Amino acid sequence: MSDVVSAPHSELERLVTEVLEVTAEYKLKDGSRIPVVAAGGIFDGEDIARFLKLGASGVQMGSRFVCTDECDASLEFKNEYINAKPEDIVVLQSPVKMPLRVIRNDFVRKIQNGASSNFECRYHCLFTCEPDKTTYCIAKTLLNAQRGNFESGFAPCGANAHRIDKIVPVNALINELVTETEEALALNPL
Numbered sequence: 001m002s003d004v005v006s007a008p009h010s011e012l013e014r015l016v017t018e019v020l021e022v023t024a025e026y027k028l029k030d031g032s033r034i035p036v037v038a039a040g041g042i043f044d045g046e047d048i049a050r051f052l053k054l055g056a057s058g059v060q061m062g063s064r065f066v067c068t069d070e071c072d073a074s075l076e077f078k079n080e081y082i083n084a085k086p087e088d089i090v091v092l093q094s095p096v097k098m099p100l101r102v103i104r105n106d107f108v109r110k111i112q113n114g115a116s117s118n119f120e121c122r123y124h125c126l127f128t129c130e131p132d133k134t135t136y137c138i139a140k141t142l143l144n145a146q147r148g149n150f151e152s153g154f155a156p157c158g159a160n161a162h163r164i165d166k167i168v169p170v171n172a173l174i175n176e177l178v179t180e181t182e183e184a185l186a187l188n189p190l
C-alpha cells in the first residue's frame, strides 16, 4: 500500500489531482461539483493555499489542533508531539488492520518487538480485532494516551507532528492559519 499520508506534499497533490479528475465527471443534484477535501500533513497557510489552488474545496487538519489549549488530550499527550523528532514518527499496522501513524515510545518499541499483553475485549470496535491473536487493545491504548498514560499508550499523529513546538489557544492558531493563507493567496491568487 502506498503510504500517501507520510509522503511529501507532492504525493498528496498527486492524489488530490487524481480525485479531482474523477469527481469532475459527476455532479451533485443541484449541479454543483462534489467537494474534495485534502488531508494529511497539511501544516500551515501556505499548504492550505496550495491545495485550494489545486481545486480542493477545503482541507482537514488534525495534528495542529492537538497542541491547543482547548484540545482535551492530556498535557503528556501534547508534550509527545512537542518533543517528537522526525525519526520518532512511524507507521504501525493497527490491530484492526489499519495503518496507524504514531510517535514511537517504549510502548511502541515493545509492540514492534512482538511483546503481547493479554486483554479482555471491552470495547468491541466497529472494525474489530481478533482479541486472542492481538498483542494489545487499540481502544485502551488510545484512551490511555489521551489520559496521559504512556507506559501503556502511544500518541497517534500526522506526518508533520514533529514540527509543532508549542501549545497555543485555538483562536491564535486559526488566526495564524488564516493570515498565512491570505498572504499566500495574495501572492498567487485562486
Ligand SMILES: Cc1cc2nc3c(=O)[nH]c(=O)nc-3n(C[C@H](O)[C@H](O)[C@H](O)COP(=O)(O)O)c2cc1C
Pocket: 039, 040, 041, 042, 060, 061, 062, 063, 064, 066, 156, 157, 158, 159, 160
Ligand atoms: C490525534 C489524532 C487522532 C486521529 N484519529 C483518527 C481516527 O480515529 N480515524 C481516522 O480516520 N483518522 C484519524 N485521524 C486522522 C485525521 O482524521 C486527519 O485526516 C489527519 O490527521 C490529517 O493529517 P494531519 O494530522 O497531518 O493534519 C487522527 C488524527 C489525529 C491527529
